[in-house]
Amino acid sequence: MSAIDRSHLPIRRTAFSGAVGKTLDGSQPDWNLIGHPTPPEGAPNVLLVLIDDAGFGNPSTFGGPIQTPNYTRIAEEGLRYNRFHVTALCSPTRAALLTGRNSHTVGFGSVGEFAGGFPGYSATLPRDCAPLPRILKDNGYSTAAFGKWHLTPDGQQGPAGPFDRWPNGWGFDYFYGFLGGGASQWDPCLAENQKIIGTPAEFYDEENPYYFPDAMADRTIEWLHAVRAQDAHKPFFAYFSTGCSHSPHHVAKEWADKYKGKFDQGWDKLREETFARQKELGVIPAETELTARDEAFPAWDDLPDNLKAFYARQMEVYAGYSENADSNVGRVIHAIDELGELDNTLIIWIWGDNGASMEGTITGSFNELTMQNGIPLTDEMQLQLSERYGGLDAWGAAIMDPHYSAAWAWAGNTPFQWGKQVGSHLGGTRNPMVVRWPARIEGAGELRTQFTHVVDVATTILELAGIPQPDTVDGIEQDPMHGSSFAATLTDGAAAEHRTQQYFETVGNRGMYKDGWWLAMKTDRIPWVLTPDALRPYAPGVWDPDAGRAELYYLPDDFSQAKDLAADNPERVQELKDLFWGEAERYKVLPLLATMSTFFGIVPPIPQDTKFEFRGDVQNVLSGMIPRIYNRSYSITADLVVPEGGAEGVIVAEADHLGGFTLYVMDGKLIHTYSMMGVFIFKQVAEEDLPSGEVTVRMEFAADEAKPATGGEVTLFVDDRPVGKGRMDHTVPIRFSGYAGMDIGRDNGGVVDRAYESKKPFAFTGTVKKVVFDITPHLVAQDELDVHIAEQHGQAAHALSE
Amino acid sequence: MKIDDETTDVLIGGYLSTEAAHEDYEAVLNCGKRLWGAVVVSKDLEGNVSLEQTDHTVEEGAVGLGGVGLVVGLFAPPLLAATAIGAALGAVGGKALHKKIGSQVEKMAEETIPIGGAGLIVAYPHSVTEEVESAVTRSVQKVVGEAEGNHVKALKGALADAQKKMAEQSAQGNG
Numbered sequence: 013m014s015a016i017d018r019s020h021l022p023i024r025r026t027a028f029s030g031a032v033g034k035t036l037d038g039s040q041p042d043w044n045l046i047g048h049p050t051p052p053e054g055a056p057n058v059l060l061v062l063i064d065d066a067g068f069g070n071p072s073t074f075g076g077p078i079q080t081p082n083y084t085r086i087a088e089e090g091l092r093y094n095r096f097h098v099t100a101l102c103s104p105t106r107a108a109l110l111t112g113r114n115s116h117t118v119g120f121g122s123v124g125e126f127a128g129g130f131p132g133y134s135a136t137l138p139r140d141c142a143p144l145p146r147i148l149k150d151n152g153y154s155t156a157a158f159g160k161w162h163l164t165p166d167g168q169q170g171p172a173g174p175f176d177r178w179p180n181g182w183g184f185d186y187f188y189g190f191l192g193g194g195a196s197q198w199d200p201c202l203a204e205n206q207k208i209i210g211t212p213a214e215f216y217d218e219e220n221p222y223y224f225p226d227a228m229a230d231r232t233i234e235w236l237h238a239v240r241a242q243d244a245h246k247p248f249f250a251y252f253s254t255g256c257s258h259s260p261h262h263v264a265k266e267w268a269d270k271y272k273g274k275f276d277q278g279w280d281k282l283r284e285e286t287f288a289r290q291k292e293l294g295v296i297p298a299e300t301e302l303t304a305r306d307e308a309f310p311a312w313d314d315l316p317d318n319l320k321a322f323y324a325r326q327m328e329v330y331a332g333y334s335e336n337a338d339s340n341v342g343r344v345i346h347a348i349d350e351l352g353e354l355d356n357t358l359i360i361w362i363w364g365d366n367g368a369s370m371e372g373t374i375t376g377s378f379n380e381l382t383m384q385n386g387i388p389l390t391d392e393m394q395l396q397l398s399e400r401y402g403g404l405d406a407w408g409a410a411i412m413d414p415h416y417s418a419a420w421a422w423a424g425n426t427p428f429q430w431g432k433q434v435g436s437h438l439g440g441t442r443n444p445m446v447v448r449w450p451a452r453i454e455g456a457g458e459l460r461t462q463f464t465h466v467v468d469v470a471t472t473i474l475e476l477a478g479i480p481q482p483d484t485v486d487g488i489e490q491d492p493m494h495g496s497s498f499a500a501t502l503t504d505g506a507a508a509e510h511r512t513q514q515y516f517e518t519v520g521n522r523g524m525y526k527d528g529w530w531l532a533m534k535t536d537r538i539p540w541v542l543t544p545d546a547l548r549p550y551a552p553g554v555w556d557p558d559a560g561r562a563e564l565y566y567l568p569d570d571f572s573q574a575k576d577l578a579a580d581n582p583e584r585v586q587e588l589k590d591l592f593w594g595e596a597e598r599y600k601v602l603p604l605l606a607t608m609s610t611f612f613g614i615v616p617p618i619p620q621d622t623k624f625e626f627r628g629d630v631q632n633v634l635s636g637m638i639p640r641i642y643n644r645s646y647s648i649t650a651d652l653v654v655p656e657g658g659a660e661g662v663i664v665a666e667a668d669h670l671g672g673f674t675l676y677v678m679d680g681k682l683i684h685t686y687s688m689m690g691v692f693i694f695k696q697v698a699e700e701d702l703p704s705g706e707v708t709v710r711m712e713f714a715a716d717e718a719k720p721a722t723g724g725e726v727t728l729f730v731d732d733r734p735v736g737k738g739r740m741d742h743t744v745p746i747r748f749s750g751y752a753g754m755d756i757g758r759d760n761g762g763v764v765d766r767a768y769e770s771k772k773p774f775a776f777t778g779t780v781k782k783v784v785f786d787i788t789p790h791l792v793a794q795d796e797l798d799v800h801i802a803e804q805h806g807q808a809a810h811a812l813s814e
Numbered sequence: 815m816k817i818d819d820e821t822t823d824v825l826i827g828g829y830l831s832t833e834a835a836h837e838d839y840e841a842v843l844n845c846g847k848r849l850w851g852a853v854v855v856s857k858d859l860e861g862n863v864s865l866e867q868t869d870h871t872v873e874e875g876a877v878g879l880g881g882v883g884l885v886v887g888l889f890a891p892p893l894l895a896a897t898a899i900g901a902a903l904g905a906v907g908g909k910a911l912h913k914k915i916g917s918q919v920e921k922m923a924e925e926t927i928p929i930g931g932a933g934l935i936v937a938y939p940h941s942v943t944e945e946v947e948s949a950v951t952r953s954v955q956k957v958v959g960e961a962e963g964n965h966v967k968a969l970k971g972a973l974a975d976a977q978k979k980m981a982e983q984s985a986q987g988n989g
Contacts (some may be wrong), residue, residue, distance in 0.1 A: 318951065393954050396830035400930040402858065566846070669859070693929035695861070759860070766859045 016049065019144065019205045019483045021150040023049045023381030041167070045643055049152040051247055052402065056449060057357040058148075058249045059348065060469070061341055063334070064102065064160055064258040066718035067368035067439070069283070069426030070334060072092040074363070074444045075290030076330045076424070077282060079275060082342030083446060084741075086359055088457045089504065090448030094295050095567075098366055098466045100433050100440030100518035102193055103135070103162045105365040105466050106253070110163075110182065111491030112470030112481075114599040116517070121600070125636060127165035129616070131601035133607060134179065135165045140709065143484035144470040146183025148249045150478045156186040158228045159253040161203075162193045166636035176205050184251070188231045193636070194380070194750050195255050197262035197411035199668075199761035201632055201753040202719040204745050210632035210753060211761035216772065221410075225331045229340040232348040240351055247477075252344060252744065256337035262415035268325075269330030276320070276326040278312025279423040280305065282327075286426040294459060294738070295444075296427060301574035303429045308538050309419040310374060310444040322395045323406065324358075324377045326416035329408040355450045356804065358476060360469060364443035367431035368424035370668045372415030372472070373540045378407070379670045379690050380415040385538065385746045386720075387689060388497040397691065404769040410762060413670055413750075418540055436563075438573050452476065454503045457501055462507060463525065464566075465514050465613060466497050471495030476502075494599075515595040520557070522603045524592040530573065531588035532563040547611050557604055558589060610804035618800045622787050626664070628780035631760060632753040639785035640664055643720050643745055643799045646788060647712040649779040654704045659778030661771075662760065667749035668762035669693075673709050676759075677702055678768060681726050682735065685765040688742045695700060695765070696738035704766065707731060709781045713740070718795035721747035756783050820849065821940035822968035823960045824976045827953030828933055832856035832864070834952040835932030841949040842934075844869055847942035856932035885906070937969055 016023060030042035071080035073087050074094070098105040103123040104115030111118045116132035118141045127135035137143065146154045157179045164177045170189045179187035191203050198221065199211045214222035226383070239248055283302065290296045305311070308594060315323060341780040348354050350635060373383050375391040378398040382389055389397070398404065401411045408414065421431045428439035435441060445464070447453070451638040474481060475497040483489055500507040516523035537546050549555060562585050564578035578585050596602050603609075624639040639646070650663045658680050665674035670690040676683055680701040688696045702709070711730040716723045721742050728736035752761055757774040759768070768774045829835040839854040853867040934953065938946050940960060950956060957979040961971025 390954070391950060393830055396952070396954065399831035399833040400985045690930075693859075695929065756902075767861065 018151055018480050021147065021482045021485045023150060027123055038115070044508070049150065051148075051152045055153075055247050055477040055479065056451065057247050057353055058153075058477070059344065059357055059359045059735075060109075060249070060251045060473075061361040062253045062361070062365055063105070063337060063361075063363045064254055064256060064365055065363035065369040065432060066257045066334065067402050067421065067424030067426070067431065068428060068442055068444055068613050069286045069290065069363070069369065070424045071338070071444060072289075073446065074295050075286050076292050077271075077286060078334045078338075079270075080335065080338040080363075082345060083337045083361060083363065083698065085342075086345070086361055086448040087447045089450070090359065090446055090453055090456060091458055091460050092295060093445040093460045093462075093464055093501075095445065095461050096443060096445035096464045096466075096511065097441050097514065097516075098362070098364065098443050099516065100366045100435040100521065102258075102365050104518070106161075106163055107137075108467045109362075109469055110145065110251075111137070111141050111583045112467060112474075112495040113141050113491065114467055114494050114515075116143065116600045117491070117494070121517070122519075124162050124164055124191075125166040125193065126607060127167070128606055128609060129614075130603060131610075132602070135163075136181070136489075137163075139486070139488050140491045142482060142490055143182045144473065145249060146252070146299075146485065147474065147479065147482060148477070149183045149185065150482075150485075151477075152246065154234050154243075154246050154248045155184045155251075156232070156248070157184040157189065157251040157253065158187075158232045158235075159186070159189040160193070160195070160255050160258070161189055161191045161253070164191045169203075169665075170208065170637055170695045171633045173206070178203070186235055189228070189253070190255065190751060191317055192281060192636070192751050193497050194258045194260065195224065196260055196413065196751060196762070197255055198222065199752070200224050200255070201634060201751055201761065206613035206752070208632045210525050210755075215761065220402055225336055225340045228252070228254065231358075232344050236344075236347055236351065250344075254337045254340075254342065257334045257368075259369065259415035259615070260352070261326075261329050261333050261416065262410065262414075263329060263333035263336050263408045267336050268329040269332070270335065271328040271331040271398075272381075273324075274331070275324045275420075278315075278320070278323075279309070279327075279417075279419045280312045285428045286358070286423070291428065297571050299569075300427055300571040302427045303572050303574045305422075306429065309422050312419075319391050319395060320580075322391065322398070323376065323417055323420075325404040325407050326372075326414065327420045329414065330416050330420065335406065344399060358447070358449040358473065360445065360473070361446050362443060362445045362466070362469075367428070367434070367438075367440040367443065369415070369432040370418035370421045370539050371432065372417055372421070374418055376417040377415050377421075379413045380414065380688050381671055381747065381750060382691065383415075385689055385744060387670075387691060388693070389501045390562070398651045401690070411669075418797070427523045427574075429573060430439055430534070430539070433519050433539040434521050435516040436521040436532040436535060438550065440518065441516055441523065449502065452499075452502050455505055458505055460501045460505060462498060463511050463514075465495075465511055467493075467514075468495040468498050468511060472497045472499050501667075513595075515592055515599065515601065517596065517601050519607050522594070522604075524556070524588040524594055526588060526591060528566055528568045529584060529588060530548035530567055531585060531592065532565065532573065533557070533560055533592075534559060534563075534587075542611075547608070550577070550605055550608065551612050551708075555605070562589065564588070567677035595712060610801070613801060615801050615804040618796060619627050622789060624785040624787075625757045626785075628757050628782060628784045629757045630631060631758070633755070634753055635667060635718045635747060638748075638754045639787060641713075641785065641787055642743070642747075643715070643722055644718070644787055644790060645713055645715045645724065647710055647786045648783060649708060649710045649786070650675065650783045652707045652776075653779035653781065654702055656704050658702065658704065659776060660774075661778075662755070662768075662774045663755070663776060663785045664756050665759035665764050665779055666754040667752035667764065669764055669766055670762075671744060672752065672764040672807070673735040674750075674759055674764035676765070676768065676774065677707070682709050682730060683765070684726060684728060686726075686740055686743070687748075687764055688740075688744055689748075692742050694726070694738065694740040696728055696729050698730065698732070698736040699737050702730060713743075715743075718790040718799055756780055815819070821960055821962045822972045823940050823943055823946075823958055824969065824972035825936040825938075825946060825956065825958045826933065827936075827950055828931070828954065828955035829856075830931060830954055832858065832930075832932045835934050836866075838934055838950045839866065841951070842936050842938075842946050845942070845945045845949040847938070847945045848852060849942070849946065850937040853932045854932060854934045854935040857929055859930055861929055862914050885938065911961055937972065
């Protein structure tokens with residue numbers, strides 16, 4: 013039998029080799045017709061694990077304070093890589109990981125929420141860059157993805173697709189998880205394959221509440237069992253991409269309490285402790301220097317004493333959340349072991365798709381979306397808001413969407429500077445990786461120090477599986493992968509450097525690595541600050557990217573980027589600057605700051621639709637796809653059938669009590685509640701009972717002015733008769749939620765108005781025939797444009813936080 | 815000391831949580847100095863209003879703090895600033911100024927106190943300003959008004975002064 017031609021996918025079926033007569037008499041079957049492609053002999057199972065928003069100095073495996081026994085086990089039975097690199101942002105790392113191409117080349121210079129109009133920022137995978145799961149699937153692997161996806165553009169996450177941008181379209185046979193950048197771990201709005209399935213029913217079981225990390229592991233194990241029940245030999249590729257440790261930092265109290273008092277010493281001392289352990293473990297060279305604290309982060313000792321417990325709890329929760337992730341990965345590994353296939357499984361486990369996230373600002377937040385909506389809150393305010401929602405013991409519970417302080421993130425990136433979004437420095441780009449595959453690895457427990465990048469992973473998996481990169485997929489000629497396999501390092505700790513050069517770019521922060529030298533060009537903007545003043549220096553025609561500060565490090569001698577050699581090496585600096593521009597052009601990085609183009613007036617066309625109609629059975633409309641009611645007048649009209657004796661329940665609800673709105677009926681009255689990110693909550697109640705029969709109810713919001721977060725007057729109507737009114741002094745300018753959905757006829761997941769918490773999801777007991785949103789364009793075209801630009805600014809700010 | 819003997823101060827504090835307001839309320843009552851009284855008004859997430867007060871003026875033979883409407887504040891400016899919470903609280907006081915403490919004030923509070931928010935009002939002789947102000951550590955917005963005269967006039971004057979300052983502070987968007 014001739015060798016299978018794997019260079020063109022899908023693999024062609026072999027020609028019929030039997031014989032067909034007029035009848036069965038003389039006919040010969042060819043049983044290969046009903047077969048399917050199989051991978052090359054010896055191709056291993058692959059378990060690819062990606063932890064979210066975590067730093068080099070987080071897991072105990074790399075000297076961090078978070079206990080990660082399963083990660084350590086895999087490292088001790090495999091290899092630790094201490095010079096592994098990612099992009100400094102979620103979606104770009106995922107795109108590079110799953111395509112083997114640099115992220116900008118495949119349209120992911122930024123995140124899925126930000127689908128811009130430049131090739132490197134379209135958030136749309138080019139068809140000449142078939143991703144790894146598609147290649148493995150077509151070569152005979154069973155493929156599945158669990159958890160966070162973050163590679164589907166906002167606005168394309170509903171039943172209309174298009175589904176080539178969903179996990180199945182990337183080549184996964186099965187998907188269970190969420191499409192966006194973050195999700196509640198208690199009441200996520202989930203997708204399964206090509207359907208948004210919303211919040212799992214188990215959420216309503218108070219005795220055994222749903223918890224997404226546990227469910228992820230359960231589903232993965234179920235899938236493995238099911239695949240093996242059908243086929244004892246077919247290799248699998250399981251992509252286990254945790255929502256942890258991205259915000260909201262959700263975990264049960266007992267996990268957080270394991271760390272009670274462990275962070276009372278503060279972030280400055282925590283860095284020193286982590287650094288000492290890293291040296292003791294040998295995961296950093298003995299001569300490494302601990303980088304200094306930037307003045308953007310306050311010294312722990314300068315914090316008010318009465319707020320230190322608040323800050324410490326933030327990190328306790330993050331640590332418990334992260335340890336739980338380690339535990340659930342451990343469950344999956346145990347299941348593979350029980351199948352007797354652990355030693356035939358290549359495990360690649362990356363702790364962080366970027367450095368730990370600084371997007372909680374210095375204060376941390378009870379609700380991660382407050383920062384993105386531009387609500388200024390001091391740490392005392394954040395503490396009080398957390399008290400409003402249950403206090404520090406509830407930090408991590410479903411009632412809050414917490415994010416910790418940027419300074420904890422910085423400490424999690426020990427020994428480096430900065431963190432997520434800062435592509436110029438190792439705090440954003442260098443993360444732990446461990447690899448286990450006893451069949452190939454020699455020197456279990458050893459450290460590998462070769463400079464490696466996330467773009468190398470797909471290429472390595474293909475090499476280890478014996479599968480070539482395809483020349484064509486679906487008849488489309490393929491661009492070669494950019495990755496350089498690190499397979500040789502599995503057997504040889506002294507293997508030659510497989511990658512000698514790599515560009516980095518995230519939100520204008522640039523790095524250029526070549527032969528040990530690293531040029532770092534960070535913009536002066538502090539990553540979590542997106543104010544007009546902070547952005548003004550980067551406007552088109554103002555910003556000269558070559559004029560900013562350039563730092564130069566020689567990494568073989570300076571593991572942490574502590575010694576800036578730029579002043580003594582101007583020629584090297586220029587050489588690397590020139591190299592960066594060449595790479596940037598080659599890989600579609602340009603134009604720089606395309607991620608922030610909306611901040612400078614480059615916005616998509618103003619949508620023309622002003623009317624949005626939802627029939628009564630529509631549920632789980634993801635938050636990026638609800639009608640654009642922000643910053644303008646609008647109305648919500650619902651046609652109801654109310655039975656004799658009355659009805660109660662939700663007519664329409666978006667998101668939850670930490671940002672959202674609900675129009676509902678309770679005690680016979682029509683009620684509208686609007687949560688301005690959980691900071692302000694406005695409620696209007698009708699003064700008369702809702703009649704029975706065919707009834708039309710309406711909520712009208714009359715905005716004060718064409719400005720973000722405008723206040724305005726609310727009027728409630730029943731059959732065109734005003735029945736109630738009230739004022740909302742502030743409205744949400746950008747986005748109610750990062751993940752919670754809008755529902756007709758019920759309020760799935762966490763509820764908007766706690767008054768019906770005990771009745772959730774509080775389905776309407778009459779009939780909701782349809783709900784119509786009418787948004788009112790501003791009378792002056794310039795006002796409409798200004799509001800549109802402001803909304804786009806906000807979306808970009810949201811995107812940068814995912 | 816009698817209430818008529820010296821200048822009267824009124825402190826208004828705004829809070830985002832009932833816990834913080836009650837913490838300060840307890841702190842001022844336990845600051846070791848004699849106050850005229852204090853009132854804390856709060857509304858929980860389900861919209862239930864609670865009001866707690868300590869009134870020492872009655873012991874002095876005065877009309878009581880309820881007589882001057884101690885639950886005070888200012889109107890809410892349309893600012894996107896969290897500090898506006900304090901100002902929003904003020905709406906209670908503005909309307910409640912001439913109401914007696916009791917069900918009527920609670921009804922007013924129900925209409926105007928933000929869900930999840932709280933307000934603290936403290937009346938005290940000017941001589942204990944330092945002790946009272948240092949006990950109020952958690953307000954996200956705080957003003958102090960003062961006035962002289964007989965007890966009712968002084969209290970109302972201090973209240974009005976505090977309201978004015980709260981309005982000015984809120985208009986500036988800082989707290």
